[in-house]
Amino acid sequence: MSDDAFLHELESDVKAELDPVSQQEDEWLGDPEDGQRYEVGLRSLLGAVEAVEDVEPPRPAASPWSHQLDSQYLNHIEAMDRPVGPAHYGRMFSGLDPLETDAAQMMREGDSGGICAAPGVSTVHGDGTEAAGWPFFGQLIAHDLTADRSPVTGGVAPEALHNARRPRLNLEMIYSDGPIGSPFLFDLADPAKFLLSPDGNDVPRNHQGVALIGDPRNDSHLFVLALHLALLRAHNRVVDLLRDRGVSDSAVFDEARLTLSWHYQWVVRHDFLPRLVGAALVDEIVTEGGRWFTPLPGQAFIPLEFSHAAFRYGHGQIRPTYRLVDGGPAVPLFPDLIGFGPLSADRRLDLAQIFDLPGRPPAQRGKRIDGRLAASLIGLPEQLTGAVDADAHRSLAVRDLLRGPITRLPSGEAVAREMGITPLSADEVAHVRPRGTPLWFYILKEAEHRGNGDRLGPVGARIVAEVLIGLLRADPTSYLSVEPNWQPSLPAAGPVFGLADLLALGDKRA
Numbered sequence: 001m002s003d004d005a006f007l008h009e010l011e012s013d014v015k016a017e018l019d020p021v022s023q024q025e026d027e028w029l030g031d032p033e034d035g036q037r038y039e040v041g042l043r044s045l046l047g048a049v050e051a052v053e054d055v056e057p058p059r060p061a062a063s064p065w066s067h068q069l070d071s072q073y074l075n076h077i078e079a080m081d082r083p084v085g086p087a088h089y090g091r092m093f094s095g096l097d098p099l100e101t102d103a104a105q106m107m108r109e110g111d112s113g114g115i116c117a118a119p120g121v122s123t124v125h126g127d128g129t130e131a132a133g134w135p136f137f138g139q140l141i142a143h144d145l146t147a148d149r150s151p152v153t154g155g156v157a158p159e160a161l162h163n164a165r166r167p168r169l170n171l172e173m174i175y176s177d178g179p180i181g182s183p184f185l186f187d188l189a190d191p192a193k194f195l196l197s198p199d200g201n202d203v204p205r206n207h208q209g210v211a212l213i214g215d216p217r218n219d220s221h222l223f224v225l226a227l228h229l230a231l232l233r234a235h236n237r238v239v240d241l242l243r244d245r246g247v248s249d250s251a252v253f254d255e256a257r258l259t260l261s262w263h264y265q266w267v268v269r270h271d272f273l274p275r276l277v278g279a280a281l282v283d284e285i286v287t288e289g290g291r292w293f294t295p296l297p298g299q300a301f302i303p304l305e306f307s308h309a310a311f312r313y314g315h316g317q318i319r320p321t322y323r324l325v326d327g328g329p330a331v332p333l334f335p336d337l338i339g340f341g342p343l344s345a346d347r348r349l350d351l352a353q354i355f356d357l358p359g360r361p362p363a364q365r366g367k368r369i370d371g372r373l374a375a376s377l378i379g380l381p382e383q384l385t386g387a388v389d390a391d392a393h394r395s396l397a398v399r400d401l402l403r404g405p406i407t408r409l410p411s412g413e414a415v416a417r418e419m420g421i422t423p424l425s426a427d428e429v430a431h432v433r434p435r436g437t438p439l440w441f442y443i444l445k446e447a448e449h450r451g452n453g454d455r456l457g458p459v460g461a462r463i464v465a466e467v468l469i470g471l472l473r474a475d476p477t478s479y480l481s482v483e484p485n486w487q488p489s490l491p492a493a494g495p496v497f498g499l500a501d502l503l504a505l506g507d508k509r510a
Contacts, residue, residue: 040151087163088406089148090301092292092463098408099436106405106438107390110397112379114430116441117397118320118372127365128317129454130275133354135314135366136223137272137499141280143215143224144173146307158304158407166474167300168267169468171261174231176214179253184212192239192253194232202343203229209341220384222324222337226349230506235260237505238490262479263488263502265472270481271498276313277461282469286480289473290466292419297481303467305415308403309439310463313456315396316444317366320374325350329363332376338384351507357500358493371430371444373397374452404438411435412442412459421458424449467498 110116147164166172169387176182179191187195187203195204195212203225204212211219218228238256247255273282293297321330322337324347331337337347352360367374377396385394392398403409413423413436428449437445446457456464474481479486488497490505 018120024423032097065429087165087167088301089158089161089163089304089307092303092305093410093415096410096418099404099411099414099438100150101405101407101438103402106401107392107398109431110378110395110401111392112375112395112401114397116371116373116395116401117378118370118374126368127319128368130317131363132143132317132319132322132366133351133357133363134272134275135317136227136354138276138311139224140173140218141169141268141272141468142307142311143217144169144171146302147215147217148307149179154398161304161407162188163302163307167302167471168477169261169265169430169472169478170262171231171257173215174213174228175233175257178257182214185214190239192249193236196229196232196236197342197446200233201229201348203232205342211340212294221242221333221339222347222349223322223333223354225339225343226351230503231260231264231349231493233506234502241490258477259490262486263490263497265479266488267499267502268468268484269472270496273465275455277308277456277465281461281465285465285469290470292462293466295474297474297476300471303463304407304409305439306463306467308407308488309409310443310456310460311467312400312403312440313369313443313447313460313464315373315377315400316369316371316447318374318377319364320376322364323353324348325353334376334379334384335381338381338383345431351503355500355503357503369444369447370453371441371448377423400440402437404440410437412437412439412446415439415442416459416461419459419462 026355095253107115121200143165145167148161174194176185179186183191185194187193196202199285203219206212210216211225213219213228215228218224235256239252242252242255242259243249269282269286295301318333321332323330351357352363354363356363373396378394380394380396382394388394410418411433412429416423424437424442424446429442429445431437443456443460446459447453447455450457451461455461469480472478475481488501490497490501491503492498492501494501
């Protein structure tokens with residue numbers, strides 16, 4: 001389809017959508033003003049489409065520093081990219097029947113003393129191979145892609161679930177609406193840069209200690225906050241580097257955002273995914289495409305099998321305790337490292353404790369995946385869960401298990417058979433379930449038995465890799481879509497740019 005034909009079809013679709021929207025405000029779930037906001041968004045999109053139809057933007061042109069985009073082209077991308085309403089979830093395996101489960105049994109299994117609770121502060125198989133920070137980087141990716149506001153106890157039909165995030169790996173969680181739409185995130189004296197705390201060791205906060213950031217979930221605990229802060233610093237460093245190369249003030253923010261976003265996407269493709277699912281599978285999907293998730297450009301969605309099961313694998317990698325600095329005490333993630341308040345000097349994290357950084361000793365390792373969660377996740381603090389109807393709902397394992405029936409996910413065995421993979425045995429899943437195993441728990445046990453506890457097994461790996469690569473391919477602004485052969489241009493300590501290099505950009509000591 002030509003660009004003109006696509007825009008004409010999009011214009012027709014938006015006009016058709018506008019007609020019933022104004023008559024359906026009473027049908028919206030949650031805030032009754034959502035319908036009005038949706039209509040405003042649709043009319044804004046219609047105006048952007050009509051403007052693009054009148055003036056065709058220039059195509060991007062390569063730059064020695066990064067893939068430099070003409071500012072007019074970037075403006076059109078942003079106009080077309082704004083959300084016109086909540087994004088929806090979808091399914092990879094819509095033909096499979098949902099697993100019928102007993103909620104009471106799931107609550108017993110996921111609560112303290114159940115099969116998902118690790119005994120004491122130890123783990124069955126000890127430390128894994130990868131550094132302890134990688135599941136937190138996975139959490140950052142999840143926050144970039146999804147925001148599900150539905151209650152843990154259900155009550156919302158799966159088809160009505162709304163994703164408050166656009167399904168793109170574009171760092172929306174830090175940039176939000178940029179200096180114009182979210183000015184409180186940026187430095188008034190230099191709006192191209194993010195605002196930091198006065199000493200640069202924390203994110204900015206209001207007088208009540210609430211973080212002024214693009215996604216409040218990134219203040220939920222110390223580790224995800226440290227990664228968020230590192231990305232803010234990295235952006236600011238990229239702004240400096242671009243200015244040194246002569247980029248004008250009018251273009252430097254857009255260039256910095258694009259540069260950081262593409263390097264982040266590169267890290268997901270070349271560093272994060274190979275560690276989690278294996279380089280061979282990543283290369284296969286990049287080269288041959290996905291088998292179960294192949295969204296068209298601009299039509300991406302988040303599959304429930306990914307968001308509510310497979311990409312929750314990282315909960316099984318959380319260690320019982322962590323050191324924040326060399327020689328420091330080992331403390332659990334919760335409640336000791338919970339966020340939602342200013343960082344005190346004794347809670348500062350040396351990222352070399354959870355990531356392998358050049359010139360530093362090896363970091364702590366993540367917990368080996370074995371289907372059990374650390375004690376601090378079985379009894380989450382109320383600051384995270386809010387008021388709950390039952391104490392069991394404070395268990396992250398219970399919450400993960402319940403998301404399966406709430407969203408009507410199939411069993412892990414059914415997905416494996418659909419993929420042509422021999423399912424785990426009853427002994428391997430460690431529990432006899434006549435109807436099948438919840439997909440989330442199945443993926444953890446599959447990682448234990450088919451991935452040696454260090455990486456995902458064939459079902460989990462295929463879901464995660466196909467979705468993340470499929471989302472990059474469906475994003476018309478990603479490096480895989482615009483320039484698949486693009487190479488990172490930011491400084492790297494080794495031959496291949498990786499997460500350690502991205503973190504080094506955000507190192508205050510650099």
